[in-house]
Structure formats: structure tokens, C-alpha cells
Amino acid sequence: MKEILALLASHGYKKNSPSVQKANYMVRLYLKVGFEIVRKKEKKYNMIFTF
Secondary structure, eight states: OHHHHHHHHHTTOOEEOOEEETTOTHHHHHHHHTOEEEEEOSSEEEEEEEO
């Protein structure tokens, strides 16, 4: 995941914003590498990572 984020940053991306189902194990991974939850909906989170 960190390599993917580094690649995006090297190509000039400023932010990455996935929408993730609350039950998805990826929520923990995203939080671990620095994503923040910006909106909580009934079944999903909107998250953001700023480079």
C-alpha cells in the first residue's frame, strides 16, 4: 500500500479518497497507513489520504 501511495505521489496526485464498506478489512489497513475517515454513512466510510 505504501508503494502504491508513493507512486501516486510521484505522479503528482495530491489526495486519494476511497469509499469503503465498514465491514471490509481494508478499513484497518487504510487507517494504519494514514487515511482518515471524513464521512460515515450507513454502510460505508469515505476516507482520504493527503500526500
